[in-house]
């Protein structure tokens with residue numbers, strides 16, 4: 001069992017615009033059967049955790065239809081409305097307190113930190129982030145939601161080209 005941050009990013013290290021738009025990303029070319037693509041990654045995942053903005057983006061984008069089957073935790077200080085019939089719950093506070101429940105729910109599979117970057121940083125701060133997978137789109141945004149706003153040392157484990165994307169898989173080096 002491991003905990004991974006898997007995300008796409010602009011070349012200059014933003015995962016969304018300041019207005020939480022992903023238009024720059026969704027217009028890119030990717031082979032979903034190709035290396036390091038989402039469908040293969042998703043098969044290894046047993047539980048998800050995400051911040052409130054990411055959850056709200058998914059809800060807007062999918063028009064309220066929840067697409068994930070795995071148990072999901074949404075970190076928020078608010079009483080957000082949850083999708084009907086979905087295995088989603090709200091949590092707040094230290095990610096170290098939430099992590100054991102994620103691991104238990106994942107039943108031997110991996111945990112996916114969906115985003116945003118600071119949530120991934122909170123897991124790294126707690127020594128709970130094992131890998132960072134980034135699909136770099138050939139776009140610069142200049143500003144926006146940061147990829148991973150921490151000082152971390154990482155080891156490059158794997159890289160690939162998939163369509164427009166430069167994909168990297170990195171191991172977080174513990175200090």
Ligand SMILES: NC(=O)c1ccc[n+]([C@@H]2O[C@H](COP(=O)([O-])OP(=O)(O)OC[C@H]3O[C@@H](n4cnc5c(N)ncnc54)[C@H](OP(=O)(O)O)[C@@H]3O)[C@@H](O)[C@H]2O)c1
Pocket residue numbers: 006007008009014015016020021022025050051052053054055057058075076077078091092093094095114115116117118119122145146
């Ligand atoms: N490029 C990609 O592949 C990709 C992947 C993931 C996300 N995204 C996008 O990136 C953007 C990320 O937005 P973001 O930077 O604002 O990050 P976010 O992590 O999605 O949301 C941040 C919010 O989560 C809540 N939160 C975070 N940690 C918490 C904790 N420990 N306890 C309680 N609440 C906590 C807070 O919201 P409240 O205080 O309001 O509750 C905080 O303002 C979104 O637009 C998302 O759609 C892109």
